[in-house]
Amino acid sequence: MxxxxxxxxxxxxxxxxxxxxxxxxxxxxxxxxxxxxxxxxxxxxxxxxxxxxxxxxxxxxxxxxxxxxxxxxxxxxxxxxxxxxxxxxxxxxxxxxxxxxxxxxxxxxxxxxxxxxxxxxxxxxxxxxxxxxxxxxxxxxxEPADAKPAERDKLTEVRRDLLSSVAGEIDQVTGGRTMDAILRRCAEDLSQIATGKTLAPRGAWKEAVDATRDLQAELDVLDRQCADLADALGERRKVDEELRRLDDPGEKARRDADLRAARAAHQAAESHAQKVTAAQRDLDIATLQLGEAERDQTALAAAITAAEEAAQLLTQSEPRHRLAAQTLTTARDGETQARSTLTTAEAATKSLRDALALADRAAAAQRARDDIARLDSTLTQARAHITARADALARIAENTATPDHLTAAEAAVAAASRLRTAASARAAHMTIRYSGALRLSQSGVDLPGDVPIALHSGQDITLPGIGALRFDLPQDAGGTGAEQTQSDAVAQEQTALQACGAQTLAEARQKAQARQADDHKAHLAGEMLRTLAPLGTDALEQDLARARAVLDAAPETPIRAADSLRPDLDTAETAQAAARAHLTQCSEKVASARESLASADASLTSARSQKDRADTQAGPQQTRAPRATALRLTADTARQTVQTLAAALASVQADAPDAATAQANLTRAEAAADVARKRRAHLGERRADLSARIDTRADEGIEERRDEVTGQLQTACDTAARYAAEVAGLSRLRDTLESARDDAREAYFEPVQAELRPLLRILHDDAGLDWESDSLMPGALRRGAEVEAFDTLSGGTQEQIAILTRLAFARLFARRGxxxxxxxxxxxxxxxxxxxxxxxxxxxxxxxxxxxxxxxxxxxxxxxxxxxxxxxxxxxxx
Missing domain, CATH: 3.40.50.300 (P-loop containing nucleotide triphosphate hydrolases)
Known part of the structure; x- marks a missing residue:
């Protein structure tokens, strides 16, 4: 079709x-x-x-x-x-x-x-x-990306029907229906005892595997229980043997005798240690009394020396304090006189500065008058250029005749003109010669007389009072392709002129020249504006406002000239600076004298305080020598007592037994007796526990159950191995059959590959497609050694391959009629x-x-x- x-x-x-x-x-x-x-x-x-x-x-x-x-x-x-x-x-x-x-x-x-x-x-x-x-x-x-499953299935069946019709029925290509039946039976048998791609056990195989696992776990538990029973019997024999050793009468008598001897030796060591402690206590008391007497003696000597030094320091501090007070009084008098001189100089300087400020404001007012005149003129010029530039830009915005649009219009007009000339040369023409007032028209426009008019197929001409005249010319009279080309050129011509906002090329050129002139005006106005107001008209207006403010603040009364005031002001400021410097020097002298007086005052106060503390510690002058003599006699007596008590302590310590050894021996003996007692109690409890465990395991019959489970486990292992062998065989059979079918399907896709191969090579010299057997869709693109999945290709490459595949399908459809x-x-x-x-x-x-x-x-x-x-x-x- x-x-x-x-x-x-x-x-x-x-x-x-x-x-x-x-x-x-x-x-x-x-x-x-x-x-x-x-x-x-x-x-x-x-x-x-x-x-x-x-x-x-x-x-x-x-x-x-x-x-x-x-x-x-x-x-x-x-x-x-x-x-x-x-x-x-x-x-x-x-x-x-x-x-x-x-x-x-x-x-x-x-x-x-x-x-x-x-x-x-x-x-x-x-x-x-x-x-x-x-x-x-x-x-x-x-296929459409949003295709429904049913639509995808139908499209797959169309592809399958096409490929089968040109390559032979799929049953014949892949080994016939017997292979499909074998594959289905193989898959069914596998599904009964295995599942998933990994062929995990299921059904009877899974039951055998689960039973093997459960019986092995139970056997492991029984083995551990039997081993535990043997361990308990052995451990109870060892406990009985150790209990017999602990309960031996001779061993028990030896432990008791050792403990009694250790306690007697420890008691004797403690008694002698009490005597040593009493002698040490008497020696410590006498030593403390000696130390106290020596400290009192040393403290009195130090207090007498400190009192003598404090009296000498006080004698030196009093003359320095009087001299510092006199120096401060003299410095304060000089500071007062310097401050009065500075006040007089500041008043003179202020008066001259006020006069100079008035003079400067008068001069600034004159400059402000000049600035106002200049800024008014500049601002007027700038505003005029702003207006001119805005007007030019507005005209440019309305004028669409850009250089690019004009160039396009000139090219389109030239092309349309060439096509009109060529069309006119080969088209049929008619010439109207009017004899009355009525005129023929086309699309509402009167046709001129005595001018050849080209005729086109399908052209309608209105005849006033009669109707319409339609021209149906033969193909060679105009040429459909030429008319379409001319129509396209006229449309492009009108589009290009409309882009310039013009009806004719001359008008477009005039508008382009006007746009260029406006562009020049706008540029020139912008340059002038940047020259007159580089910071903008707002800055000019602000400068003008500041100049007017200066003029408004100008003084009205005549004042002295600034030039005559500045020398006097310089002299006054020099005098003021000298007075301030002299005041600063005087203030520094006052501060220095104040610091000297404060230092002398602090030294005098410290010397008096130090003398008072030393006199308090040393006591009255007439009691110092008798007190020193009494403290020396007390110290000598305490020293003799310490020597006597130290000799007595050394005598007692020489005969003392080793208390630490006696304590260690007692600790050892008591610990040995305690360990024996606790060990006896622990072994008794352990033997009771072991006897209970042994009795329990003996009643459970675990050794007999272990033998029974061992036999059941062997049977389950044999069953699981038989099913595993069956799955391996079915799996190998399935893989072998599928491999054979895949090899056969290469021939199944060969017709479409043969049609597609030369088309693909137009895009890629070494390209080829791999097909998916189930969906009969391209699965991957091969370019040399590189293989890319179809859905990972770019959108452009996917689209190109899809169209080439459709071209191949079309040739296959044609082969079957x-x-x-x-x-x-x-x-x-x-x-x-x-x-x-x-x-x-x-x-x-x-x-x-x-x-x-x-x-x-x-x-x-x-x-x-x-x-x-x-x-x-x-x-x-x-």
Whole structure:
């Protein structure tokens, strides 16, 4: 089947209109129009006329209804097996379907019969190849991204049916139905005793494995219990032997005798230690008394010496204090006189400064008058330039005749002029010679007389009082392609002139010159403004306000000139500085004298305090010598007592036994007796525990149970091993059969690989595809040694491979007698400039014996595809 024409009446955006695509060729046909033209509407309408029942009212049909509603009609002209047919359907209102034999001009089927005829000759949407060959806008892969599972299953079945028809039935290729039955039986047997990719045990195998694990765990417990019973019997024998040793009468008598001897020796050592302690205490008391007597003697000597030194220091401090007081009084008198001199100098300086300030304000007022005049003039000029620049920029904003727009307009006008000249040269012409007041018109514009007018097919000329004259010229009279080219050039000419805001090229040039002049004016005004007001007019206005404020603050009474005041002020300031320096010197002398007096005062106070403390400690002068003599006699007596007591302590210590050794021996003997007692009690308790454990294990019969579990474990292990061997065998059988089937399926995909291989090499010299056996979809792209999963490829590469795969599918359909056009709606949107040219080459190669219809809004990009550009006629419905 080949599509020759498509007509839409009152469909979607073509509400109230009839639009027809005619002269669709055998090879590549490109319908390249701007966005919003209605290309997707053509695609959806084509799908509806072939695959939607005329009685359908679902969402896909209702989406074709225009906003104003009404009856929709979609018609298609097709060639099938050398015959030409017209298929027409009306939806929603005045529903109907018909098939017309165009050669005989008769309707051969209507409504339900027409639907059956379409299904027989073109196919159903879920059975025929259109799901593989017709690519909707936005579809990148072989299936829509939002396709439902049922739709994906149908598309997979279409691919499977196609490949099976050209490569042979899949049962024959893969070993027949017997292999499938064996594989299914193998899988069923495996599923009974194993699960998952790892073939984990299940069913009877899992029961055997679980029983092996449980019995092994129970056997481990029984082994530990038997070992525990043997350990308990051995340990009880050792406990009985140790108890016999501890209860031996001779051993017990030896321990008691040792303890009594240790206690007697310890008591004797303690008695002698008490005597040594008493002698040491008497010696310590006498030593303390000697130390006290020596400290009293030393303290009195030190106090007498300190009192004599304090009296000498006080005698030296009193003259220094009197001299410092006199020096401070003299310094304060000098400071008072210097401060009076500074006050007089400051008053004179202030008076002269006030006079000079008045003089400076008068001079500033004069400068402010000059600044005001200058700033007023500058501000006026700046504001004028601001206004001029704003006016120029406003005109520039309204004037769209930029140099780029003018260049484009000149090129478009030149191209349109060339095409008009060429069209006029080859078109039919007519010349009107008027004899009365009536005039012929076209589209509301009167036609001139005595001028050759080019005629075009479909041109309407209004005849006043008669009607309209329509010209239907033969193909060679004008040429559809040439008319379309000229129409495009005129449209580009009008678009370029409109971009300049002009009707003619001369007007566009005038507007461009005016824009250039305004741009120069704006630039010049900006430069002048930057020269006059580099910081802006606000800064000028602020300077003007400050100058006026200075003028307003100027004094009104005459004053003395500043030049005559400055020498006097300099003299006064020099005198003031000298007076301040003299005052500073006097103040420093006062401060120094005050510090000297404070130091002398502190020294005098310290000397008096020190003398008072020393006199208090030393006592009255007449008692110091007798007190020193008495303290010396007391110390000598205490010294003799200490010597006597030290000799007595040494005598007692010489005969003392070793108390530490006696204590250690007693501790050892008591610990040995205690250890024997505690060990006897512990062994008694341990023997009772061991006897209880032995009695319990003996009653449980654990040794007999261990022998029984050992036998059960061996049986379970044998069963589990048998199932493991069965799983291994089934697994090897399954893998071997699947490997054989995979090898056979290489031949299954060879027909589509053979068609696809030369197309892929247009993009990549060494490229190839790996196919998924289940989904019959490309799984990976091979480029040399590199293999990339299909879903990891870029959007552009996925789209290119999907389109090439559709081209291969189309050739396979043709090999089995199904010829359907490939339809691409805004495809190759992700391809770069280099890849899109290569894709055009692939499309052109397949188009040698395959009809391909391409819808695209990318007019420039698809100019390199070539092919035919059919005529699209749009008319208002009567």
């Amino acid at each position: 080949k599509l020759r024409a498509l007509t839409l009446q009152n469909v979607r955006k073509f509400g109230g209109k009839s639009v027809t695509i005619r002269d669709i060729g055998d090879g590549i046909t490109v319908i390249s129009e701007a966005n919003e033209f209605g290309k997707s509407t053509f695609f959806d309408a084509l799908h509806a006329v072939f695959f939607e029942k005329h009685t359908a009212s679902g969402k896909s049909v209702k989406s074709l209804l225009p906003h104003a509603g009404g009856a929709m009609r979609i018609g298609a002209e097709v060639d099938i097996d050398g015959a030409h047919y017209a298929i027409e359907k009306r939806f929603l209102t005045q529903k109907g379907a018909s098939v017309t034999d165009m050669a005989r001009g008769t309707v051969i089927a209507r409504d339900g019969e027409a639907e059956d005829w379409i299904t027989r000759h073109i196919g159903a949407p879920d059975q025929g190849p259109t799901g593989l060959l017709w690519v909707r806008q936005g579809v990148v892969g072989l 199904q010829h359907l056009p490939i339809i691409l709606d805004d495809a190759l949107v992700y391809s770069d400039d280099d890849r899109i040219v290569k894709m055009f080459t692939a499309l052109t190669r397949v188009a040698a014996d395959q009809q391909i219809i391409v819808f695209s809004c990318r007019q420039l990009a698809f100019a390199g595809l070539g092919g035919e550009r059919p005529l699209i006629l749009v008319q208002d419905l009567a």
